[in-house]
Every structure is written in structure tokens, then in C-alpha cells.
Amino acid sequence: MRVHAETRPPELGALRHACRFCLLHDLCCPMNLGPCDLEQLQSVVRRSAPLPAGRLLFRAGDRFTAIYALRSGCIKSFSLDAGGHETVHSFHLRGELLGFDAVYPDTHRCNALVLEASSVCVIPYRDVVKLSVDFPSLHGQVLRLMSREFSKQLMCGEGSGGTQRTAAFLLNVYERLSRPGSVEFDFRLPMSREDISNYLGMSPETLSRLLARLQRKRMIAVDRRHIRLLDPSRLKLIAIGVDC
Amino acid sequence: MRVHAETRPPELGALRHACRFCLLHDLCCPMNLGPCDLEQLQSVVRRSAPLPAGRLLFRAGDRFTAIYALRSGCIKSFSLDAGGHETVHSFHLRGELLGFDAVYPDTHRCNALVLEASSVCVIPYRDVVKLSVDFPSLHGQVLRLMSREFSKQLMCGEGSGGTQRTAAFLLNVYERLSRPGSVEFDFRLPMSREDISNYLGMSPETLSRLLARLQRKRMIAVDRRHIRLLDPSRLKLIAIGVDC
């Protein structure tokens, strides 16, 4: 059930090669390290077996042991209140980190559920701290990545109207999914309408209607989970609160 | 206008004494440091002149230079969208830190406004990183404090109904303001109704009505900014989503 039990022993050569193309290269392999340091650094990273959709990466209340780097797939972190209402705190996409929520109280405060088959690297937190001492450049890097993860959350919570939050969400996911320099405005939402509505704080029906309205106004094209941004600049205006 | 220009030279003896009783003692003076290290550590902390209400500590877009430790008072961090709507991201109270929002993009993404006359310590970020290298125990401490600041935000955003978020907010502020072990359920809100409503994502009128209803149900007593929790356990139930 737990991921840690499924980790493979690191095959250093293959691993180093894999890391070279990882989006988290900057975390694992800061530029100014020698090849020897690099090996030591990568020796702490365990690549987990592929996680199928529906798997729980960790639960609220679990002891904090590691940071997870998402190589591919999508994971949501969420919590449930006593009334059964689910609040989605964040969606984690390819190239992003999760687990930082537990650094302070030493215990995870939310659950992490795999939405799309994912592959993650497990980075024991103990080692992160230990290595930060040996490699000072890593220290600032960890702080930056942690800050980035948290500030990601601030983006979509803003906005009074549902339309504003929805537009902000679509743009946010698009930016995080698209390769830099891409000219395509197509992408596939890796999460269900219900997950999105729980994230945005509205009912799934309302979200469905808002998407339909944006489509009627020729700003997006929706086909199930496939989204195409037809008028990104006007969407941007809506997202920042200009009513048009 | 900027705070940095007003900092006083550190008077080491007095400062050390002041720090001994500071709520952020754990950040500035980790237990296992010798007196010599301690002096070096404290030498980077500048205590600013008292900040009057209405003063901006920093603005969105400002270059990131320092972390601020709030010794007393109250500061809100907020941003404005193009439609003029204000979103309050966080209230910072005595003993808390602010400025972490800017670690990653190296630029503040929100404004920080003093709500109640405050006294802050300015901790240049450069020094935080530098000292973390010399004092490994400080490294984990900084990460923990950063995590604590961010996880604070998660507390009140949850909850579908306005009543739930309001109850959670009152309990949250109470816990952060009351001395540990206190048996008093009185406290004074340091911020206006409008600030609270912007934080909770509702109109000031709605907040006013929700507070009035909680008072009618004998769960709180409200007198302007003075709040007394009459039935904390029932409030807690509401806050976690049990409708009663």
C-alpha cells in the first residue's frame, strides 16, 4: 500500500541519465557540482515503481519522511472535513514537488491521491537536510522550490466570481502543462470536473455551466477533458478581474 | 517610506536581552549555539523603528531582500486585482514571520500593510542562507518556519459555507493570539470587518450577519472588535464541518 516499500535499488548509471532529462534537474543536480558529488546526491533519490490512478501516496496523519518529485502524471492533495466535504488544496503536475505541507508539524495534513498513472522520485527529507549542509547551493534551491510549490496555490484562490477563478485555473494549468515555447493552445485536463470544482470551491454543475458559457463566448473549446484556449488574452483579462 | 532606511544599529547587549523574550527565539537563537555564535547570529538582525498603522512594509513587485519577524502588532498581506477587488492572503500576528512569499520569484507578489502599530525585526535573506551553512541546525529551523507560515493559510480557506469559514477563522485567531495555557476566551481582533471579509471571501455585510447569528445562538459574544468565545467546542464542530 505504501510507496516506500516498492522502491527499487538505484541503478546509478541509468538513474543519472534519467535525471539529466528530468524537469527537476535543478533540484537534484545543481550545476556547480563535480561528478563525484553528483553521484552522492543522486544516491539518495529512489525512483518508485509506477503508481496507478487511485493509489494513495500518503494520508493525512502519516509521519513525514520524504519529499516526492513528480516525473509524470498528476496527483491531487486534498482533505476531508467532518461533513464529508472534500477540499482540494493543490494539483501536482509533471515536474513539481509535493510533501512540503508536512515539514513543520512533521505529519502530513492532507491526503495525496494519484489521478493519472504517475512516476515519482522519493527524496528522503533527512537526506535533503543532510546534503544541504554539504552542498550550500542546494540549500537555497530547496527553499526556492518549496516557495514555488506554495505560491502555486495562491494563483487560483483569488477572484470573487466563479468565472474569474475558472479562467485563472485554465490558464494556470495550461502554463504548467505546456512545454515552454509551445505555440499550441491545446491541453488535456488530468483531473475530473468534480476535482476541479472542489478545488475552485463550487459545485460541479456550476463549473460545467461556466465552461459552457466560456465556450459559447468563443473563448475556449471544450471536449470532455480536452481544452483549447481560443482567446487566451481575453481569458487573461477575465482571470485578473476585468469584467468583459 | 521604506523600512530598511529606518533601521537602528544593533546594540548587542540590549538586543540579546530583547531576543531572549522574543517569540521567535527559536529562529534567532537555536539552543545548541555557543555565546559566540549567538552574537554573530544576532548581529544580522535589525530591529526596525515602530511601524504605525497604515504603513506599507513592502509592495508587490518589490525586490526580495529580507524576512520580517513580527514582534508585536498585526500586518496583512494582500493583493489587488484589475477590478479593484482586494484579496487578503494572510494576517500576520505577534511571533510570526512574513516575506516568504518572495523566496522563489525573488520578487514580492503581495503587499504588506500594517494594521496595528507593529514592531518588526528585519532579517536579510542573504544572511539567513549564509548562516544556515555555518549553523546546520538553523537550516531545518528555517524550513520549518517557512512551512508553518504557509500551512497557516490552509486553515481557513476550507469549508463550503460562510459560517464554517467564519468559525474556523475565529478559532484560528484566538489560538494564535492567546498565551499558551490561558483560560480566557476573550480576544481583540486586530483587523477590520472588511479585512476579515476579504480574507474569508465574502462581503462585509454577510460577515456581519454571520457574526450576529453566531451571537444569537450564544456561541460568541461580539462587541465591536472584542470577541468572547462562549462555546468553543461547538464552534470547533462548526469549523470542521459538522452542521449543528
Added chain:
DNA sequence: CGGATGCTTGAAGCTGCTCAAGTGAAGTGG
């Protein structure tokens, strides 16, 4: 093919918003 799931759409009702007026406390100036 049948069932399940996830999404959309419709209608009715409620929550929360807007606009507007009223109240009370604190500060201002004569």
C-alpha cells in the same frame, strides 16, 4: 448489450451580494 461513470442541462430554492439607510463610537473644532 447492460451497467456504471462522468458530464451536462433544467427548474426551483437558498445563500450571499448589492444598494441603501441607519446606528453608534471616536475624533474635531468652535
Added chain:
DNA sequence: CCACTTCACTTGAGCAGCTTCAAGCATCCG
């Protein structure tokens, strides 16, 4: 010291947006 202003908050009435309940479709899977 007291009218006057101002500001923050409260309260009321009407309206818009969102939710809930319910039904209808399309897609996926056995």
C-alpha cells in the same frame, strides 16, 4: 463641553449567482 463630522459596522430589501435535486446523454467497460 457639546454639536458636527467621520468612520466602521449593522440592518433591511431586492436581486443575482450558485446550489440542490433530478433527469438526460455520452463514453467506457465488462
